[in-house]
Each structure stands twice: as structure tokens, then as C-alpha cells.
Amino acid sequence: MEIRRRKNQIEISELDPFLAELLRQIPASANTEGAPAAEQRIFTSPANGKESELCAEWKMYVQPELRRLFQTATQTVGADLEQLNGNEKSLANRTLRIPTKHADAWLSALNQARLVIAAKNNFTELELNDHLRSPIGSRRDLSLFQVNFYGFLQEFILRELDC
């Protein structure tokens, strides 16, 4: 896989089917449905316990806005990922082009996905910082790899935004 900035696009080329599939999983991975721990992490409380009135108002007025904000980001990313649609064979060494104006949507969707996966798997800080972990041997390992891969993409996009 290669990732580079090309004019107004971020280009991810030579994508093998495995990484292409991980990319296609971003919107689904960001979904908190049926995962209370993930829902709790994405929609956190604005205060620590004592401000019950504020917390109730937050749930009623702010959370729906945030939900819309997050959905808009995952929808944008989902639309970009349609470039990768096709059968397994056609996924071999594909290229994904992300318009730089979608960079914020990608940062949000990748972050949502990382947080949801981490919450669902209850990853510890130690696991999340273990970048020398052995090859994928379980579903949990795969989820951790997914979190790190999405983190790598975030880092690249951030670096490009900084330029």
C-alpha cells in the first residue's frame, strides 16, 4: 500500500484486498448500534454527575446534533469508499482517492471507528500502545490491527492538513 498527497487528493494506491476491505469497513465499524459501551463512549456526559439538569438537556438537545454530525462524516466517507466497490478480484491493487476537502470527515469517521472498536473490545492502554504485537491470530487481534491501521491513516491525513 502507498499513500501520498496528489494535488487536492489523498491517494491510497496498491491496496490489497485485505486493506481495501478494512477501509470499506469504516462506516460499519463506526456504528454504535447494539453496543452500549460504544454508545457511551461516543456520546459522553458533559459533566461529572452533579449537573443532572445539564446532562438531561445535553441528551435532549446536543446529542441529536452530534449524532447528525457523526453520521454526515461517515456518509461522506461511505460515498468515497464506493470507489472500492466490486468483487474480490477487482479489489486487487485498487486505488482510493480522497478529496482533501473530505479530510475532516475522514478524521471524524476514522476516530469514531477506532473509539467504537476499542470500546466494544474493551482494549487496555497497554494493548493499544503495543505496536509490536505478533501477527493476527484472533478476532481481537484483527480489531486491534484495525484500530492501528485507522490510526495510521489519521496520522497521515493530519500531517497533510498541517502542510
Added chain:
Amino acid sequence: MPLIPEIVSPKSAAAPSIVGAPTIEKETHAKEALDLPWHVVVHNDPVNLMSYVTMVFQRVFGFPRDKAERHMLEVHQKGRSILWSGMRERAELYVQQLHGYLLLATIEKVS
């Protein structure tokens, strides 16, 4: 009735004048003054990337990079950092923005 009371200059103070009933103005800022200050606190999160958190602080608070990095490191090392202090309404707005970036942020009243 004018909201601003007429100022009688010393020169004309001795002269007879018609003075209306005094205007009683409500102290509308008293509650806000008592409300001060509230903190905007960001809490540590092992998932959010350090570079991402720095970018969010720059964007939300308009901090220069070195200040944003200092706060990010404080969050990382001490578990929390106070990013801003002031009136409640604005503090809530900042927390909403920070939640929009998926950071763990709360408002806290200074005890």
C-alpha cells in the same frame, strides 16, 4: 423615561430643575458574576491520537501549536487539563465542540 439618567453639570446645579422619579435598574449581570468561573476540562483517552488532540485544541481554542501541545501532554501525563475558564454558557459551547471531535470533555464548576 430615558434609561440614562440626566447628568446635571456643576454649573447648573444651583439652578432649579425638574427631577423625575429615580430609575431603578436591575442588576442583570449579578447572576453571571456569581457563576464565574467554570472550567473546561479534557480527560485522557488512550485511543485519541496525540497529534489529533493537538489539532483539536488549536482549532477549538485557537491556541498556537506549542500551547496546544503543552495541554495535550498534560492530558496525557496527568490525566486531565483545564483548557479554558470562564462563563458557563461559553464553557458548554466549548465542551459541545470538543465532543464533536470525540474528545472526553466536561465542564466543572470551580469549588
